[in-house]
Amino acid sequence: MTRASRFKQLAGAAVVATAGLALTAPADADTIRIGSSLSVTGPASFLGDPEAKTLRMYVDRLNEEGGVLGREIELILYDDEGDASRALTFAERLIEDDQVVAMVGGTTTGTTMAMVPAFQEAGVAFISLAGAVVIIDPVKEWVFKTPHTDRMACEKIFEDMQANGITQIGMISGTGGFGASMREQCLDVIGNYGIEVLADETYGPRDTDMTPQLTNIRAAQGVEAVLNPGFGQGPAIVTRNFAALGFEVPLYQSHGVASRSFIELAEDAAEGVRMPTPLLLVADHLDEDDPHQPVVTDYKATYEAETGETVSTFGGYAYDGLMLLVDAIERAGTAEPAAIRDALEETEGFVGVTGTFNMSPEDHMGLDISAFVMVEIQDGDFIPVE
Helix, strand or coil: CCHHHHCCCCCCCCCEEECCEEECCCCCCCCEEEEEEECCCCCCHHHHHHHHHHHHHHHHHHHHCCCECCECEEEEEEECCCCHHHHHHHHHHHHHCCCCCEEEECCCHHHHHHHHHHHHHHCCEEEECCCCHHHCCCCCCCEEECCCCHHHHHHHHHHHHHHCCCCEEEEEEECCHHHHHHHHHHHHHHHHHCCEEEEEEEECCCCCCCHHHHHHHHHCCCCCEEEECCCCCHHHHHHHHHHHCCCCCCEEECHHHCCHHHHHHHHHHHCCCEEEECHHHHHHHCCCCCCCHHHHHHHHHHHHHHHCCCCCHHHHHHHHHHHHHHHHHHHHCCCCHHHHHHHHHCCCCEECCCCEECCECCECCCCCHHHCEEEEEECCEEEECC
């Protein structure tokens, strides 16, 4: 039985800290203290907010079911606002003052990488919710992650392009942590698919108009598709500018914008955009005999009923991070940090909402490309195209 199937009722909120102010109860030796630093507000809030809501909701549900190893979970959550310096401060606080046994958080690649050294040095397992492959490659002893990597997203996109006879593309990438990393990964693997980059443009995190860069791409003779590695509001701006310029070739986005928020920001321009997504966004299209179907549909129904909002893949990453951690603690039979780390590394066949996780000393993510689904936005919905 999956853990998701055990939950029947929702309860109140878990312990939370926002804006850097810890609103926590006094330390209780009988609780299992789990830390989190998320971008609940700020430019990455459309990622961090559903992550925070998911963690609070499911910690409450776990405690209603008796906790873990007979102990309640105490969630200590800080809002780093997407700022790497704040994230590092909170990481140090979680380790030194709050004395957490593990961490589920790190909304963005930038905040994650700022926190990695602190958790590595302290010997506390850190399950990141960010996308870049650099988080787990090379393998870091105490660091794990739940989303597919940007490299895998590149491969999934190029598979789709190859299947559609696309051989020449333009790229426009964000210069933030995720966008820069995905651009690098795409350029590293694109040759395997017989695809050539004819134009390679970038934009900054505060840019509000990418028309000049897209104009340069349109001027490149022979461009058959455009790929936009990036996350946040930038890809929505690119999508609107792309439509306004009247491009007549496909636009591909990354899984970094696989959410309803992207469609809302891009508006009608989102129609026809393609991207790889986790299974969660196509829950209604999964076969009944798919092992992920009950987990995905239960999380989707629970999240939407509790929040009144459409489910987000980013909340799903938090769900998987928390449940992977709970599974590791239960298998370890203890909440001792080193034992948790070892159990996480030994995870096999764990069915989450993102895919099936099989970790090892060489792989601290444990997903393969088969858990990615290529979708096209049609009539404001994500429709599988394979």
